Amino acid sequence: MFTIGDLSTKTGVSTEAIRYYERIGLIPEPQRADNGYRVYAEADVERLHFIRRARTLDIAxxxxxxxxxxxxxxEPPCSHVMRVMERRIEEIEHRIRDLQRMRDEIQHLHEAGKQLPEDVQMKSCVCHLIQTGIREEVTNNG
Amino acid sequence: MFTIGDLSTKTGVSTEAIRYYERIGLIPEPQRADNGYRVYAEADVERLHFIRRARTLDIAxxxxxxxxxxxxxxEPPCSHVMRVMERRIEEIEHRIRDLQRMRDEIQHLHEAGKQLPEDVQMKSCVCHLIQTGIREEVTNNG
DNA sequence: ACTTGACCTTGTAGTGACTACAAGGTGTAG
DNA sequence: CTACACCTTGTAGTCACTACAAGGTCAAGT
Incomplete structure (x- = not known):
């Protein structure tokens, strides 16, 4: 039998997040002690462990x-979970590719920016590159 | 001279986002026509182009x-911008590594889950792996 | 001139996953 | 008794938007 603070300590989930999860129905409303405090059982610990671990995998x-x-x-959820995982893998790989493209673009902008002067009007400097992208700048130089 | 809809079309930023940016002070309040409609100039187009491009780079x-x-x-913002970019590159690389770890973990869980039966109690199946992580499962099997 | 639909306005609430108060009650060690 | 950590409920805020609701304006088509 645990208070919400005990549950928070055991699971690494903040008391605020636990109350939030109860509010949205993700975890059941617990019993209450005479003083009105929430009283949690071992099953609640396990449920929150699952939730927390799934959250670290960015599962909504x-x-x-x-x-x-x-x-x-x-019903056994396992094949459903396997599909969730497959989708997550795809989403993550897609996100990684996006981020790699973004990083590459910023690196290009940064390299080009090293050759440019500073300009308070932001017209002939790295800030202008951000606005227009690097391809147009190359064209203007040609 | 443009309406908000014109500005939205020119820049690819939604009218709602434009109003939001005005509300938070990111863009100045524009002139108004007699009918109360916002009236934008070319400088606003340029400003929004910069904002939109910076947003695609996930700059806050x-x-x-x-x-x-x-x-x-x-003041020329250029060296400040160069530092913003350097930070962004680091953040992105850090995020990519996180995502790669996450994807690898899900792939491991998924592979292991193929060998396990379905279990409505979520105790001896892939869902249990999510809760406890794969290392503990291997230990239990040993 | 009227109709209709796209556009405009302001104000407000919602999204997702939390987080952070405010105001007040409870428990316990010192 | 005091002080502080913990508990409660309720509400608002974070970030970057998005989506109404209710009402006004414009202009092409009839």
Whole structure:
């Protein structure tokens, strides 16, 4: 039997996030002690461990809720979870590619910016490159 | 002289985002026509082009505001911008590494999950792996 | 001239996943 | 008793938008 602070310590989830999860229905409303404090059981610890671990994998809360709902319906969620994972892998790989492109572009801008003077009007300097992209600058120099 | 819709079309920024930017002070309040409509000039187009391009590089709005404030103070923002870019490159690289770790972990979980049965109690299946991580599962098998 | 639909206005609330108060009650070590 | 950490509920804020609601304006088509 734990208070919300105990649960927070055990799971690494803030008390505020726990209350938030209860509010959105991700975790059940717990029993209350005579003083009105929430009282949690070991099953709540396990549920929050699952939630927290899934969150570190950037699985959305509504997705997590859906997975947990399988158990409540006495259905095994596993193939559903496998599909969630497959989607996550794709999303992550897509995001990595986006970020790599972004990084490459900033690096190009940064390298080009080293050759340019400073300009308070932001017309012939690195800031102008941000505005127009690097391709147009090359054209103007040609 | 443009309406907000014209400005939106020219810059690819939604009218709603333009009003939002005005509200938070990122762009100046424009003149108004007799009918109360906002009236924008070419300088506003350029400013929004800069903002939009910086946003595609995931530069935060308050950071963008800071860059644009240099011009208003008649200071060249360029070395500041170069530092912003350097930080962005680091942040992006850090995020890429995080995502790569995350993807690798999900792939491991997914591979391991193929060998496991389905379990409505989520105790001996891939869902349990999510909760505990894969290392502990391997230990239990040993 | 009227109609209609696209555009404009302001104000407000919602998104997702939290986080941070404010105001007040409870428990316990010192 | 005091002080401080913990608890409660309720609300608002973060970030970068997005999406209404309610009402005004414009102009092409009838």
């Amino acid at each position: 809360l509504d997705e997590i809720e859906e997975i947990l709902a399988f158990r409540e319906r006495n | 709005l308050d950071e963008i505001e800071e860059i644009l404030a240099f011009r208003e103070r008649n």
